[in-house]
Each structure stands twice: as C-alpha cells, then as structure tokens.
Amino acid sequence: MILILSLLYPTAVPTVTQHEPSELTDLLVRKGVRATRQRVEVLSELAREQHDATAQALWERLRRRGRNVGLATVYRTLALLSESGVVDALSHHGTETCYRLCAEGHHHHLLCSGCHRVIELDDCGLSDWVDAVSERHDFATVEHRVELVGLCPSCR
C-alpha cells in the first residue's frame, strides 16, 4: 500500500499508514486512549478509506460489514480521536463533519472536488509567510489551516 501511494504521489506519502489492527491498537495506546474493540474498528474502517468519511458513513459501512458499533460510539470515538490528534476533522461542505486518519504532526491537504480524495502534503513551507503576516497584524498565531481545492490527477 505504501508502495502504491509512493508511486502515485511521491511527495505525499502519509507518515502514518498503519492498516493492521495491531498497529492501530498501538497508535491508540500511544495516544493514551484505551484501545477497545469499537475504537479499533472505527479507526480500521477509517484507515481503509482513501477519501474522508462522515460519522454516519463509517457507521453504515461497519454495520454492513457485520461489525456492530453503535452510532453514538462512532461519534464519541471520532470526537475523542480528533482531540487526541489521531484523526483530522475536515468540515468543508457545510453541515456534516468529515474525518480522516492523518499523518501525525502539522500538514495540509489537497481536496479533490471530483472524487473527494484527500491528498496530504507532508511539507508545509508556509512558516515564513505565516510569521510575516502575523507580525504585520500583531497577531499571535498558534495555528494555521490550509486547504487547496481542485481536481486530482485522475479527475482532471
């Protein structure tokens, strides 16, 4: 999987690409949250998703797959993981929040409006710009979010 991604997007390989249950468990433990069956399954479902997914969507897929996890648990899990920085919450199209298993640390996204695919940028390269703008406005910037929206190679 890493190989395929590498070929397609040489500079966009997520640094976290654990799709093995045991690795997902490790990830949870490392982040200091208990690795319950439900949490691993939510995370696992998210991991097999190339696009971003809503809580509802994940719940339906789990259920269709015979993995019974309550909807409330899916919400609670995603909220927890989002706070722990294990998943990213992308709230682009208005009313519903999308989640994605992400690389750790600071990074940005390319969003494909054709297929909803999310491509991660592993380099930020904006620190100078952010610093300059912050200083000019006497603003103590603690975070910056960047999203590029457009069409991915397959969709253009």
Next chain:
Amino acid sequence: MILILSLLYPTAVPTVTQHEPSELTDLLVRKGVRATRQRVEVLSELAREQHDATAQALWERLRRRGRNVGLATVYRTLALLSESGVVDALSHHGTETCYRLCAEGHHHHLLCSGCHRVIELDDCGLSDWVDAVSERHDFATVEHRVELVGLCPSCR
C-alpha cells in the same frame, strides 16, 4: 468607523465597509439579486457584526430588534449571498456555519480564538506557493483557503 479600523489594523481594512442601507441595497443589486427588505436587513445585521455570526444568531438579533424576518428566509438569504460571493461562509467550529460580510475578491482570514473577531488579509501572497504545490502533485487547484488562528492584539 473606517478611521478606527484603520488605526487598529492599518493593513486589514475591509474594502467593503458599507453600513448604510442604501449601499447594502446597491451591493445586492450589483450582485444581481433582488434587494428585498428582508435581504437588506439580514445583510445590515451582518454588517454591524465585527465577528462572524450564525444564521440562528442573526435571526435572534433581528427579532430582538423588532425586524421580523423568518428563520427560513435568513437561511435562504445567507445561502444565496454566499453563492453570490457577498458573504463568506466560515465553517470552523464544526456543526454550525458562520457567515461574515466580506471584502470582495480573494482573501484570507485571521481568526481570534479569544474574541472570535475576524481580521481580513487584503493581500494573499500565496500564489507562488500554491502553484508550486499544485504542480508537484499534478493537481488542478481552483481554490485555496487559508485561516490563521490565534490571538488578536486586544486578546494577547
């Protein structure tokens, strides 16, 4: 008003600062939408707001002020104005969408996490970076969104 803003944020003065009903009417007409009483009032309420506001919040303030506008109309108006580019839809804190009367044209925002104030950047300065990243990923970028989150001068 423009003067005060200029003193506080010399480089962040919105290019649209029409707070007079007639100017708001003009703005609507110029954008090709009918300037009804309700639309002008929603826009006017948004204009007196330094922060961003939700549809619900605007509705309550209008109603408290005796300006009767249906909630559905507030939603419909904001959706319309957002599509016409008269207002910006900022969906930062999850479930509810915030709106703000914005400068025309491409720009970015500084969001103050202390007081929720929104400061506009009148210069983008990221085109080179966007182009470089897009090319590197063979991505046809049509739009980019940037938000800096932190503390404004009064809150830091």
Next chain:
DNA sequence: TTTAGTGCAAAAGTTTTGCATGGTC
C-alpha cells in the same frame, strides 16, 4: 400579471445525552 420571495410549520438530518448494562484494569 407574472415571477420570485416570504412565513410558517413540518420534516429531515446530524449530533448529543441519559441511563442501564457490559468490559477492562
């Protein structure tokens, strides 16, 4: 007069919460 906009209430959809039950340390 013809079309577009509005208000109201109902509906739809997403997310949260209370509480009894079950699992984990």
Next chain:
DNA sequence: GACCATGCAAAACTTTTGCACTAAA
C-alpha cells in the same frame, strides 16, 4: 470493585422543504 466505554432511545439542534400568501418587476 471502581471506573470507563457502550448501546439504545430520546432529545436537542441546525438546516431544508412544501405550500399558501405577498411583494416586486
């Protein structure tokens, strides 16, 4: 055994929609 997590159903919210009515070109 104490505590945390879960499931279920109800509740809370935000947003959308249908439809009769009103205002605008």
